[in-house]
Amino acid sequence: MEPTSKERVLKKIRKALIHSTTVPFPNIDQSASVYPIPNDTLDILFAEQFIKVQGNFIYCENIAEFIQSISSVANEKGWNHLYCWDKPLQDLFQRSDFNKCRVGKTIDKADAGVTLCECLIARTGGILLSSKQGSGRSLSIYPPIHIVVAYTSQLVFDIKDATQLVMQKYQGNMPSMISIATGPSRTADIEKTLVLGAHGPKEVYVFLIDDPIR
Numbered sequence: 001m002e003p004t005s006k007e008r009v010l011k012k013i014r015k016a017l018i019h020s021t022t023v024p025f026p027n028i029d030q031s032a033s034v035y036p037i038p039n040d041t042l043d044i045l046f047a048e049q050f051i052k053v054q055g056n057f058i059y060c061e062n063i064a065e066f067i068q069s070i071s072s073v074a075n076e077k078g079w080n081h082l083y084c085w086d087k088p089l090q091d092l093f094q095r096s097d098f099n100k101c102r103v104g105k106t107i108d109k110a111d112a113g114v115t116l117c118e119c120l121i122a123r124t125g126g127i128l129l130s131s132k133q134g135s136g137r138s139l140s141i142y143p144p145i146h147i148v149v150a151y152t153s154q155l156v157f158d159i160k161d162a163t164q165l166v167m168q169k170y171q172g173n174m175p176s177m178i179s180i181a182t183g184p185s186r187t188a189d190i191e192k193t194l195v196l197g198a199h200g201p202k203e204v205y206v207f208l209i210d211d212p213i214r
Contacts, residue, residue: 033158035123042122042155043208049125053183056205066209067096073205074100079111082147086116086134089149107138112145119154119162120206126182127206128162130175137177146201151211
């Protein structure tokens, strides 16, 4: 009986598993990045890429400038309920008398969600978030505005560097959810018309604070 197509495919797979082929290019460094080293610093590279995807980037030289900047933006936009569940940020806002911070769970009333992040990916302008952060899964997605507070010491060049950083941080006990947000939510499914905020926040702000650890 002639073997079926499925049987022929499985036979080829079994043969390939038993008799592995040699690596065609053994001298290639598999650990090396395929992307060239940037001429600019990582903060400049991230800002350029993040702005390209309609992100709002604000650089702050220190904590005091950050508080001044976020207060100014909140007043300009009319935001009075900035929900924040990350304890370090709550403590920072409390010390700085920033009275627009909210710690409740009724995020349907939120003007914006304020979160930390695991790191910033300079090459793509991406923000790596995880479920192990104090903000959990929903605060970066449900409110119409997502505000990310990050430090220059959290900048990495590429996605590979970001995943390695998370693996080292959690020592194998990986978060159940890792996501990379690159600018506001968008879709062009309907008539190829780009719509922002279709499946998440329509605006994303990154406040990057210069960190002496850098």
